[in-house]
Amino acid sequence: MAKDYYKILGVSKDATAEEIQRRYRELVMKNHPDLHKNDPDSSKKMTEINEAYEILSSPEKRAQYDRFGTVGPEGRAGYGAGGFDFNDFFGGDSFNFEDLLRNFGFGGFTETRQRTAPNVRQRGEDMQYPIAITLKESILGTKKEIRLTRNETCTVCNGSGLKPGTGYITCSTCKGTGTVKRIQRSIFGEFIVQTTCPTCHGLGKIAKEKCSSCGGTGVTHIQKTVEVTIPAGVETGMRVRIRGEGNAGLHKGPRGDLYILIRVEKDPRFEKVEDKFYYTAHIAFPEAALGTIIQVPLIEGGYEKLKVPAGTQSNTELIIRGKGARLVGNRRRGDLIVKIQVDVPTRLTPKEKTLIKKLSEIYNGKKNS
Ligand SMILES: [Zn+2]
Ligand SMILES: [Zn+2]
Incomplete structure (x- = not known):
């Protein structure tokens, strides 16, 4: 069957967008590759989780997925419409639907699934790397050095997989053709199915002697420090x-991409609600009445002076232009909204008490006159 994205994320079919996002964050944190260094399945799992999130977080893609059980044309949710699985239908464990189509003249189909294309050069796998950044870094952008273990082109054989000084010999499995034929039985009768040679992966030749450093794959798995720019x-x-910072491809294939999964830490001084950016300033009642100048901290550091006019009420919003948040791809920053909170004193010194009492008497005098 096509993949059940709801099951992968562990949410119900009627989950809200917020639930899906919350669950996704939990899974990202739980499946951080650094926590599962010895588990080769963890990056595969992460890829699946991301794929599920990519579909379910987009209202359009989700609707399409709910309706058809797949998302196309670039979707990866399986072959057929309606979630129908041809592999189940034909009952073959190694049945290759693609090969069947090719035999019927639907050759173009293979373009959507490069993994089985008869080409020994394989694109390197994409990688995921979750990082946490500060609110300041998210607004101003940042550069981060991250350390990851990924496939690099083998320096001994320069990616060829051959023992230095040796060459290729013809593959004995396919006699150099790169493909093997096999009879496939199905309810439609028997078909001759042509598949990529499992020994040489379609190249028609194999290394006479494999590079001992990389075992013939052309890549080695090593730690690398990569500088990434977070916009x-x-x-x-x-x-x-x-782009191109994922795993090196096998046999000189192109590199995969690196995906940085972002988590922005909270900053207790500020509150960000979509593109709105808030700071709450507490002022005392006399300052609100008489007017004052306050120092407002800025996310980039330092302070900006802000005039609070006389007679300012609690919950008044004042604006500092261009010192707020920024949406990705937008060059200009939004405004910093300063919410004024007028504090009522809770503990008074005897002197304050006397003065406030006097003030109160004046108020009552005004009321009664
Ligand atoms: Zn090598
Ligand atoms: Zn072969």
């Missing part, structure tokens, strides 16, 4: 794609 305006749940 200004990113938010929790976003993925930043760093």
Whole structure:
């Protein structure tokens, strides 16, 4: 069957967008590759989780998925419409639907599934790397050095997989053709199915002697430090794609991409609600009545002076232009909204008490006159 994205994320079919996002964040944190260094399935799992989130977090894609059980044309939710699985239908464990189509003349189908294309050069796998950044970094953008273990082109054989000084010999499994034929039985009768040679992966030749450093794959698995640029305006749940920084491809294939999964830490001084950016300033009652100048902290550091006019009420919003948040891809920053909170004193010194009492008497005098 096509993948059940709801099951992968562990949410119900009627989950709200917020539930899906919350659940996704939990899963990202739980499946951080750093926590599962010895588990080769963890990055595969993360890929699945991301795929599910990509579909279910988009109202359009989700609707399409709910209706058809797949998302196309670039979706990866299986072959057929309606979630129908041809592999189940034909009952073959190694049945290759693609090969069947090719035999019927639907050759173009293979373009959507490069993994089985008869080409020994394989694109490197994409990688996921979750990081946490501060609110300041999310608004101003930042550069981060991250350390990850990924496939790198083998330096001994330069990616060829051959033992230095040796060459190729013809593959004995396919006699150099790169493909093997096999009879496939199905309810439609027997078909001759042509598949990529499992020994040489379609190349028609194999290494006479494999490179001992990489075992013939052309890549080695090593730790690397990568500097990544996080653009200004990113938010929790976003993925930043760093092209060509994923795993090196097998046999000189192109590199995969690196996806940085963003989590923005909270800053207790500020509150960000979508593109709105708030700071709450507490002032005393006399300052509100008489007017004052306050120092407002800025996310980039430092302070900006702000005039609070006389007679300002609690919950008044004052604006500092261009010092707020920024949406990704937007060069200009929004405004910083300063919410004024007028505090009523709870503990008074005897002197304050006397003065406030006097003030109160004046008020009552005004009321009664
Ligand atoms: Zn090598
Ligand atoms: Zn072969």
